[in-house]
Amino acid sequence: MSAPSLICLPTGYRSRSATTADVTALHRLVTACEVELHGRAATGPDAIAADLGSPGVSLESDTVLVHDCAGELAGWGWVKGRRSTVHVHPRHTERGLGSLLLAWAEARARQSGSDRLAQTVSDSDQAAIALLGSRGYSRLVTEWLLEIAMPVEPEVPEPPVGITVRAFRAGDEQRAYQLTEDAFDEWQQRRKTYTEWAQHTVERETFTPVASPVAFAGDQMVGAVLSLDVPGNDEGYVERVAVRRDQRHRGIARMLLRETFRAFYRQGKRDCTLWTHSDTGALSLYERIGMTVRRSSTVYCKALTSSQF
Template identity: 50%
Template sequence: MPGPNVPRLPTGYRSAPVRPADLPEIEALLADCERELTGRPEAGAGRVAADLARPGLVPELDTVVVRDPAGVVAGWAWVDRRSVVRVRPGHRGRGLGAALLDWAETRARQVGAEQITQVVPDADAAAGVLLRSRGYRPRVTEWLLEYRTADGPPTDEPPTDGPPADGAPTDGPSGAPAGLPGVTVRPYREGDGPALHALVQDAFDEWQQRRHAYPEWAAHTVGHPGFAPAATLLALTGGRLLGATVSLHSQSPDEGWIEQLAVHPAHRRRGLARHLLHRTFRAFHALGRPVTTLGTHSATGALDLYLHVGMHVRRSSTVHRKELAHSREPR
């Protein structure tokens, strides 16, 4: 068995595996990191708990929280097929980021991982430089997009400067996409979770590395403490689920977050994705959240859809990957 994997920290800092009592403080650290980059916290409460619910992740071995001499959380990290490392503003430039990267890479090698990834906001130039100096290479671009209903919620009309984003005809007077007669759209109801999970897994099969079991998926969606059922919209025909948005309340009180947009492959390019986005923008507007945000990345090919429905890029990030020497050891 490998010995304990403890990061080598600057003098005065101490580390320990993440415990449930640490979660609120880690959430606050993440919010501070987001405020520094964008001026506001972006994700809602519960994201740390959802990350720790990943199947196969062992908190005692795969997570670490770092505290300063006063006991304040200064950084945290986890690793499980990918890794997240975050250092609180005010504690950077002291070697904490490098120490946590060393810890993550050591743990990844212990379990035989052949590569490790880190996602870094492009505005955090210092973090990008650090990763590249350690052999990480950019692989995929991620974007955070937003839609603002400052002038009222959107209509279902296509953009005036071109055709609908996904090649669809204009929506009909019934409010359903004209290319899909008989489709109805309604908010999430208790019991919809399994069908919604199956739709998302089928829709994401072409680009995600693995299918996610229901408990893991639910921790980030319908079981998340910020789940927004009124803004989670399902498109159905004859009781069959064709597409959906899965939404959360953001930590910013004026924002909603679309965690997932999924349309079954057999029902794409008929205007359904555009229609669901517009309906979700309106749902969040009615909830007093005039800004709707979502994330996407270059592997999905969905950026043009979001730009054509009126969304704008708020910030971008880069997924960096490093190849590791294979050295499998038991957990």
Template identity: 50%
Template sequence: MAQPVVLPAGYTARPLDPARDLPDVLDLLTGCERALHGERATEADSGEIAAVLARPGFDPAADTLLVHGPDGRLAAWAWTDRRCECRVHPAHRGRRIGTALLGWMETRAAEQGVDKLVQVVADLDAAGLAMLRTYGYRPKGASWLLEIPLDALPDLPPAPAGIRVRPFRPGDPDDAHAAHRVVEDAFADWKARRMSFEEWVQHAVGRETFTPARSPLAVTGADDRVVGVALSLDQPGSPDGYVESLAVDRDHRRRGIARHLLHHAFLACREAGLSRCTLWTHSGTGALDLYLKVGMTVRYTSVVLEKTLPA
């Protein structure tokens, strides 16, 4: 078992209890984002944490840790499972809580036989980046949050030949399985592992904030086969729409399908009364140029860091 973390006087640590701790973790994530950016980069929802808990073999009792301050309020949380994350509330920084949790994450990862850990940190978080570099993490890529205003979108271009676009059909298992296939196949080259259908649902169409009406599918006219998807999430209280996944079958790329799906998603967001649409992309996908060409701009940048752990 991982060694207990050494914390400042008055602080306590215990694993996450999914039945009671999710609201406090969501508040912590929102506080961290607003302190860094002045707003939440993408609105927190329970699906974000549910996706972590759905990782195969993930055990909240062993793979998560919550730190509470002397006042009993949540001060930090961390989880580890090849990827890892540590968030410390701004009011509790400067007390080496993050350093203690980093040691816990690496010890736990070593117990699991993990040889590399990956973390994603906002480029504005100079202190966090400096700490990770000090402890041997090195940049391996970047991710970007992009946005586009919806008040002056260009006209919707014609659909590529032989392709029509329709919304995702909620409750239709065929659409869910087809979307899973397209997304996982599209990102197979740069993701560390393929998600099972059950885990993927927790990340995407099973989330409470999933919005089928803003999630267009590209299908072939001949056999109604799904060859492209743009899956969107709602962000309650935010003026932004959010595209969670954009993917196109390999055999149908370079035909303008991705651009066409994006335009449909943007228009659906505007019809819903939203003022902007956002999405994240990773340097490993090579998709940044596509988003810039459709008029999106970078709002935030994050650094992807990796550390090789000792055997």
């Protein structure tokens, strides 16, 4: 079964599927959108490569690129199961490309058997919010980007009794996968395979073991913070935080995060960021260690009918 086609593209535009050779162009597109909305770029090319290479994603069927007559990438869409992403370059807005890409994403999700589709949109992107509302999307969860300034080297508390801490090292991958996925099972819709998890964490070029401390009770990994150092970004970034359920409320997460902040500080970073959302219930934890909300996004969701594209 062939993927849905974009129809009624404005004059001068053409579409095709993405390939792995498009990572650089896609990175330029995504960062242009981020700079337009937030004044700075945050996404590294390895994040885009990880999305394109996710298990179960068919580039031919699950992606679409839109180029203008000069060959500039004007927009793109990506679908995986019930999740989608749509970006339109700031120079190509108000031409209907966002509506067409969103309609394509819905059609592809229906075709692949999904009964609903979700997309995350910055709360400052009023045009995207209006478009989603016009197509019947409703708010699902709130996400917050938190930050902490580090003008001086952060202090790190002593580990709780019976807990030891060290930096992530080769051989920790499977235990970190088990720990983080067990923790995230409490709110995520589905459990990731190891391959998918690793592509978005420890196998990324920006993964930073020295700023990724892990905690042990005996020989059992009970806590982990997995961090990234995105090129061209002067901030450290925390990708995952997890503590085993029976070890919570002992200060392990606070200690590991402070260890991460100190490691980034020693690498010359003076700020660190991370994302969390309302289903995790972790916002208060991050606020207690001195993090504040920089900006927010919302996940919008729509039930899909059997109607055709």
